[in-house]
Amino acid sequence: MGECDRDELREVSEAVLAVTAHLSVREVLQTIVSAARRLLGAQYAALGIPDGNGSFREFLADGLTAEQWRRIGPIPRQHGLLGAMLHDPDPVRVADIRRHPSFEGWPSGHPEMVDFLGVPIVDGADILGELFLANKQGGSFDADDEELLKLLAAHAAIAIVNARLYERSRELSIVEERQRIARELHDAVTQKLFSLRLTADAALTLIARDPARAAAELDVVRRLAAEATAELKSIVVGLGPVDLAGDGLAAALRRQIELLERVQEARVSLAMDPVPRLPAASEEAAYRVAQEALHNALRHAAATRITVELRRTPKGVTLTVADDGRGFSTAGRQGRLGLISMHERARAVGGRLLIRSAPGEGTTVTMEVPVA
Structure with missing residues (x-):
């Protein structure tokens, strides 16, 4: 040969x-x-x-x-x-x-x-x-x-x-997850809320002629409300990104970018340093900020290129999402719901969020997350 x-x-x-x-x-x-x-x-x-x-x-x-x-x-x-x-x-x-x-x-x-x-x-x-x-x-x-x-x-x-x-397996997973949540809402929370409403109605009819029994019924209302709140919290915990629990933030971001590359016309790239595992709340916050920034770039900014970076710093980890979209004036825009959500997620885990943008110059979202 x-x-x-x-x-x-x-x-x-x-x-x-x-x-x-x-x-x-x-x-x-x-x-x-x-x-x-x-x-x-x-x-x-x-x-x-x-x-x-x-x-x-x-x-x-x-x-x-x-x-x-x-x-x-x-x-x-x-x-x-x-x-x-x-x-x-x-x-x-x-x-x-x-x-x-x-x-x-x-x-x-x-x-x-x-x-x-x-x-x-x-x-x-x-x-x-x-x-x-x-x-x-x-x-x-x-x-x-x-x-x-x-x-x-x-x-x-x-x-x-x-x-x-x-992509079809991801879609099926989403459908299955929605069905699971619907079942849990029906089996647990919906029934408790129904009982809570009946008990509140009973207390309302008793309050004038039997205050003692009305007070007892209101105690039941308080207990049912607490149980419903606990059930909702457990379901919300189950909505966390599945990828984070096992492989961590880096692997979850990689899968998200690979999915977007398959289904979006924009070119989405990922660059990462070897980063340490963060507390679960910090990884969830960073992942949600990345999702929000990617959503804004794809749906609102008409970006053709998006770069996601995850870098190790002396104090922790920095996540950056930069796009070449239409951009916007940051003056007076920090009150938008999506931007408020990203800032609140960063603050909740002791981090900091920076947003740089200008009309026609794209947008860069940077989240700094401490290790501890």
Whole structure:
């Protein structure tokens, strides 16, 4: 086996192993796209996953410069050959893409492409996306190239299916948790509140003609109210993030970011130092602050990039969530409910919250949490 063959096998192995590594699905797919371009000697490679609305939820490319990306503009729509491949399970291999019946041209800033090889990413009868190459260096794409690209597309399908299964398992967990809470509310709290109301009604009817019995009934009201409060507290404790109890704040944040990477268009990244375990209340507060900051960035700030950092400091741990969204003027905005909640969570565990933002300049939320 030649040195070149060994290099190709190593690159295929790296691409395959990336599917099972602890990477986000976007990183796995980018690894496969880059490996496909290098292995098959193409100038350009790309992978698209449709969004169900005529465009692409993910569109990754390799071989393009930042300037070329800028000239191309927005993510392409599902038209022409890209759209046709999402409805046909057969590979497409042509010497000149411009002569294919489905070709409809490209934007003015798009690089010139001639020979083309594309394969669908399939799971059974479902087409999940497409992987394609253009401009073979030193020749044209052949049957061997097609077989290798189909292999890499199969591994891309594994990554996509795994991501969808993970998301469905999370959704099922949420549904199950809601059902559990509903059962507990019905079995415990609802019944106690019903008894409390009946007892209060009885006390009201007795207060004029039998004050002693009315007082006894009010004692029962007090006891039932205390029991209902205790039941509610126990249920609220059960609502805490499940990930925190076992693996800690760092692992919970990592899972949250991986989930957002799968379901959001914005790029969300995580950088962490090895951090010590914090008291349970501190980890819960930090996790909830991170959730609130991420929610604000994704839902209100229209951010395209969000960075979450968890750093060790001499006195404890610092959590930072920074986005490139529209930002806002902090003057007079500290009274917003979400901001109040984050400040209160930080103060409750002896920490401090800082918010930096300005219109058009994004937002940075920093929470400092002491170890002790």
